[in-house]
Amino acid sequence: MPQSTWDPFDGLSDAQVEQLSAYESLLEQFNRRVNLVSPESAQRMWNEHIRHSLCLTRRSFPAGSSIVDWGTGGGLPAIPLAIAFPDITVYAVDSVGKKVRAVRTFARRLELENVFAWNGRAEEWTGSAHFSVSRATAPLADLWSWHERIVAPIDADSSDHWPPGLICLKGGDLSVEIQELHHEADGVAVVEEGIYPLLKNDHFREKKIVAVTRPPSPSGDQ
Numbered sequence: 476m477p478q479s480t481w482d483p484f485d486g487l488s489d490a491q492v493e494q495l496s497a498y499e500s501l502l503e504q505f506n507r508r509v510n511l512v513s514p515e516s517a518q519r520m521w522n523e524h525i526r527h528s529l530c531l532t533r534r535s536f537p538a539g540s541s542i543v544d545w546g547t548g549g550g551l552p553a554i555p556l557a558i559a560f561p562d563i564t565v566y567a568v569d570s571v572g573k574k575v576r577a578v579r580t581f582a583r584r585l586e587l588e589n590v591f592a593w594n595g596r597a598e599e600w601t602g603s604a605h606f607s608v609s610r611a612t613a614p615l616a617d618l619w620s621w622h623e624r625i626v627a628p629i630d631a632d633s634s635d636h637w638p639p640g641l642i643c644l645k646g647g648d649l650s651v652e653i654q655e656l657h658h659e660a661d662g663v664a665v666v667e668e669g670i671y672p673l674l675k676n677d678h679f680r681e682k683k684i685v686a687v688t689r690p691p692s693p694s695g696d697q
C-alpha cells in the first residue's frame with residue numbers, strides 16, 4: 476500500500492489518542508445493545524469510523540466556535556472532533572433517543588465538557604452554531620437547509636480554519652446531490668476533497684470531505 480502523506484492522528488497528543496481509544500472501546504461495548512455503527516464495520520472501528528471522522532481535522536475550527544453534528548448516531552464525528560478540538564463546543568443532534576443517551580454517556584465517561592447531545596429532529600433543533608458537520612446522514616440540500624436555519628455568523632478568515640459553513644463526510648458520486656443543492660440554494664459554493672489522496676487507504680477510495688459555503692455577495696449583503 477502506498478505511503479500516506481497525512482494522518483489525522485499525527486497532530487494529536489498521547490492523551491487525545493488515549494481518549495479516542497477509550498471512545499472506541501465504549502462504542503464497541505454499546506454497539507452490542509444499540510445499533511450505532513453497522514456490525515460489519517465495527518470490527519474496523521478505528522480506521523473506518525474514528526480515523527474517517529478525524530479527516531475533518533484537515534483544517535481546524537476557531538477556538539471558541541461551535542459546531543453542530545447533524546445525525547450524530549453514536550457520536551460520529553461529534554466525539555472525535557470534541558476530543559481533537561477541546562476549545563470548541565460541539566452539539567450532537569439525533570432523532571433517536573437511545574443513540575443520544577449513548578452519546579451523553581460517552582461524553583460523561585470521557586470527561587468531555589464540550590459535548591451537548593440533543594434528541595430530536597434536525598429541522599426542530601432550537602440552538603445555533605457557527606459550523607455544521609455531518610457524516611452519512613442526509614443529502615447536501617437537506618444538510619444545508621438545516622445549517623442555514625441555525626447558523627450564527629463568525630469571522631474565520633484564516634486559511635488554517637474551515638470556511639464558515641457545512642463541512643461533511645460523503646461517499647460516492649455526488650453530482651446529483653450537488654445539482655439538487657444548487658437548485659435549492661442558489662449561489663452556494665461547493666468544494667470536494669478526496670480522502671484517498673491524503674490517507675492512501677483503500678477504504679477511503681470513494682470518500683470525500685465536502686465543504687459548502689455561501690460566499691458574501693458583492694454588495695456585502697448576506
Ligand SMILES: C[S@@+](CC[C@H](N)C(=O)[O-])C[C@H]1O[C@@H](n2cnc3c(N)ncnc32)[C@H](O)[C@@H]1O
Binds near residue numbers: 550568610
Ligand atoms: C447512517 S446514520 C450515521 C450516524 C453517524 N453520523 C455516523 O457516521 O456513524 C444517520 C443518523 O442520522 C439520524 N438522522 C437522520 N435524519 C435525521 C433528522 N432529520 N434529524 C435528526 N437525526 C436524523 C439517524 O437517526 C441516524 O442516527
